[in-house]
Amino acid sequence: MRTVKTLREQYQLIDELLEKKLQQIPALMEIAGIDMWIVFAKEYNEDPILEFLTPTSFPTARRLTCLIFAKTKEGFKRYNAGRPSSDLDPYYESIFNDVDEKQFAAIRAIIEKINPTKIGLNFSSHYAFGDGLTKSIYDDFAKAMSKEILDKVVSAENLCLRYLETRLPEELERYKEIAELAMDIVNEAFSFNVIELGKTTTRDLEWWLKQEVNRLGLPFWFPPTIDLQRKDSGPIYDDVTIERGDLLHVDFGLIYLGLCTDHQRLAYVPQVNETEVPEYLMKAFKENNHFQDIVCANFIEGRTGNEIFTASVNQAKAEGITPMLYTHPIGHYGHGPGPTIGLFNEQKEIKVKGDYPLYKNTCYALELNTKRLVPEFSNKDLYVFTEETIAFDGEKCIYLAKGRDHIHLVK
Template sequence: MRETVSLKKQYEIIDNSLRYRTHHLLPKLMEECGIDLWVILCREYNEDPVFRTMIPSLCLTARRLSCLVFVNGKDGFGAYNFGRPDERLAKIYTQGYTDTSKDQLKELAAFIREQNPEKIAVNTSKLSGICDGLSKELYDQLYGALEEADREKLCSAYPLATRWIEARTEEELSRYRTVYALAMNICEEAFSRKVITPGVTTTTEVEEWIAQEINRLGLTFWFSPHVDIQRKGMPGVGSCGDIIQHGDLLHYDVGITYFGLCSDSQRLGYVLRENETEVPDYLKKGLEVTNRFQDIVAQEHIAGRTGNEILKSSLERAKQEGIRAMLYCHPIGFYGHSAGTVVGLWDKQEGTGAYGDFPLHYNTCYALELNTESTVAEWNNQLVRFCAEETVAFTEDGKLCYLYPGREKIFAI
């Protein structure tokens, strides 16, 4: 029976990672983005999405008015807690707000004046919800507390917040393989006769089994597990809730969260007919086209390119090869649909404007999500969609790295 690491061990690993990220990775990112002071303000039950990635596992929420401040100036790097003292935060942050009888924001403003930064970055963004966590009320309060000279220095932390969210350390990249392997192990069992009885089991029941198994392991799914059917004579490209039959082409879409990292995967399964021992060649050939498009997209992932550029070049190459393709890759990490380089959206294959203009960086992770459509003669020339999604890493060798084998396989059920 599959099992997960104990909560105690998970928290220890996540918190050690946070400590390293804060004091080793973040100073480099601040220098890269040209930001010397970053303020993150939020209140309990209205937590900034970035704040959630910067607190130890058992802190869980903001406390009244929480405030983290990062300084990377002439005196080096500092990470400060300008909220209420907390023994867990103290393992990572220096306590900056020491006299709680004084006004919190006035004390923050005085600290900022003393630091005299060139920029004061805050989490506001037109492009990214993850990087837009500062409420208007708190922005107004901060603005009112700052001296006039410092108000003019306020700027969006979007580039820095995005880099913090998307950047993976070597340890995190290694840990991601464990996360993804567990997710795939669950889904491999879901697409088996242990779970599916043709003529009896519905796609909804497979979804429920996946959700229950994730829950049994003490984990969560960041979106509801999804299973659909394509079959000969069935209109459309994915029907949900139906009873699974022999000869059906199944498709799942599942994402778990483990060790603080999200997975995302889509793969196909085929329900063998009574006289079959393997997946028919005509379906294998359809997946081969999707695999070819995966290879094209992987080759077009070049450091410094924007998501829109990768989208355009990938779809142009697919068209040249006669592949009917769609591409909608997204960053993944602390969040499932994370911040970073977005390569197309389901309904925006022509490009996503400024949203898709963030450049590709090394040591980042993505859900390589796409599909191709093929006409299947054996299904009376029916158009069949072959979806695929793999959690991948873009590493310093300039390659898109798959974290688990088997992308070229349709599960034989």
Template sequence: MKYGILFYITLSFSLASWAQQPAVLSQRDQAEIIDQWLEERIDQVLPKLMTETGIDLWIVMSREYNEDPVIRTLLPATWHAARRRTILVMYQPAPNQPVETYAIARYDVGKSFKKAWNPEAQPDQWEALIQLVQSKNPKKIGLNFAMDYGHADGLTHTDFSLFTEKLPENLKSRVVSAQTLAVRWLETRTPSEMATYRHIQELAHYIIAQGLSSEVITPGVTSTDDVVWFYREKIKEMKLDTWFHPTVDIQRPDPASQEANRSFAVRPGDEIIMPGDLLHIDFGITYLRLNTDTQELAYVLKPGETEVPAFLNDALQVGNRLQDILTSNYIQGKSGNEILKASRQQMEKEGIRGSIYTHPLGFYGHSAGPTIGMWDNQGNTPGAGDFPLHANTGYAIELNAVVFVKEWNKDVRIMLEEGAFFDGQKVTYYNGRQRRILPIPRSSFYLGN
């Protein structure tokens, strides 16, 4: 009896641990962390990047509700948008020196950007900006216009025209694209951010696991759209945000089911979830201005089954192997196109069918940095695919392996995606990766005959 009680207590503790919701900070505490991180980034990251790119004066400007993607990462947490026309100026007096920050605005922009315009003394905001630029006499004036990244192309035609019209002739030749600086700013993670990213990914894993469980799914009743909307409600309930609408789709042995061949350009239809279905979720959250992008698999047990069929977990292992191939080719300085090419060569050598479409992850879900394949292009991606891999950057390791499952007499597409960090030497998943398909329901005393 004592052993039975001990087993029951152990099992109860295990189930309680699985069900424990990771902590989410209050809105006020989140704002404090976001602003603290912004100060750290300006102090620790920005000087290195401005020196690296050779831009000693960087201007980021936006009008209200038409925000540059970069300015969104520079505003304080309590600002949900630019105000009127917000102009931020960052100046580095010499390489590797601290960066001076200014706001050509009617008020301070958070703690980091102090007001540098007195409208009573100089009513023209553009003249105030030009006076500051002239006083610094920069070698290069970086503006956010770019060919390869929308994230770095946030300067509007109107603001570019108004600025360059006012800029003295002797300074116009110093205007350059800040594309590389903007991308490096967006992709580079700090120690503080990385220390928290595991927890952010843990939140995503927790929500995914809850949705792909008997707590939400009743076979024969629950539809894939029901699960999708559970996720949307859960995100709001936990005071989180999302950057895209989730997807839940089904693969099943039925010959009429052709999910493995569906183009990603077509959203899957709503279907009733049944025993024997292999479910796939694509899901992301936003917390503390950082994003996750995760895809996992679950299987609905049929009557008499107590675990996921071995042949499906074997198929998952092929997907895991493809992840290993990809991450083994993460070499600092290599371009996204080079990483993709080397990975595909190894795939072909090992006889793995599938696709790689991995992307940077951070301030944006599809963020700036080296693109490593696209779902509709397994060759070179000009521009974004040519960008080199840097240390201290994050990625969504996204791909699929196509595996013929003889028990179903058809191909099954193992679609996986997990957040990970590259430290310059190796890739580490933020909160691990899926190594076994989730069973629905989870193990209990009552499964089986």
């Protein structure tokens, strides 16, 4: 039976990288034009970024957590302006004693001492990842600060996005293990060890996937879905018993070591006399693979999501492909911060989120589909839905799991 690292081992690996991740912040603040960044989080209403600024032993805010990052005359500093915490002490200098002083008074004192030019707070009109500051916290902050301080407040939106989307080399290497684990689970689901012909339904298979992830002590970041296409009826999205000749499709993602996967794979249930996936299916599938390659070739650092979308779709159409493209960033969150590259329900350039540029050392769910009229498939359109978790290293896209180049044969 497959296994994962113990919880203790998982937490150790995550915490080992925290200091390196925090060391990225000064450069990212410089790019964002911010010389002080204040992150507030209320207990059980955490800022989306808090979990990735603190160790695993600090999983939620404590009353009102406040972390401050600042450029000072003595160098870059990280402060804990919330309740003192031995869990945070290795990473942050505590500046609030929680006994004989008021929290916002301590925050104001450190701001006035450092006298920053721009103070970044986490509010954003477009990105949840940069919008963790609640109105009530801001109201309390504003009440305690001077007008001079409030005039320095700007959005830390870009800083939040860049911090969350950037992967360290160690994370990129770890991501391969995570993606392979996800695909190992899918490969077993697509086998006669799990599928009993004439009995197992698509919903049964979904529950098997959920149960296996749960058995490993992991969460899935969205409920897995199974659907299929059949010669006589085309696509079937309702619960249905799996039969020979079905083309199965899964959408599956889990969370492991702090990172999400997102894959869509196809599997063919062979007829009694078949030992390979039929050529007419492989022909349509290879066309989809080619569209994946087209999209990856258009991943050029600095290009916006909209530029990647338009160039990729136009090239595919020019080559006679019928494409749909809706790729999204992935990382700590399944639908993560970064450039939107089309949407399933909006096959066009997307304002604001599509205008965000592509940076190196970021990861994506390369999600798309193609369709082709197939005479052998009852003369119906065959839809090929695929999705691969990939990394972009600044020069090329890297597929994090094996097997994207074939339809899985159920056996």
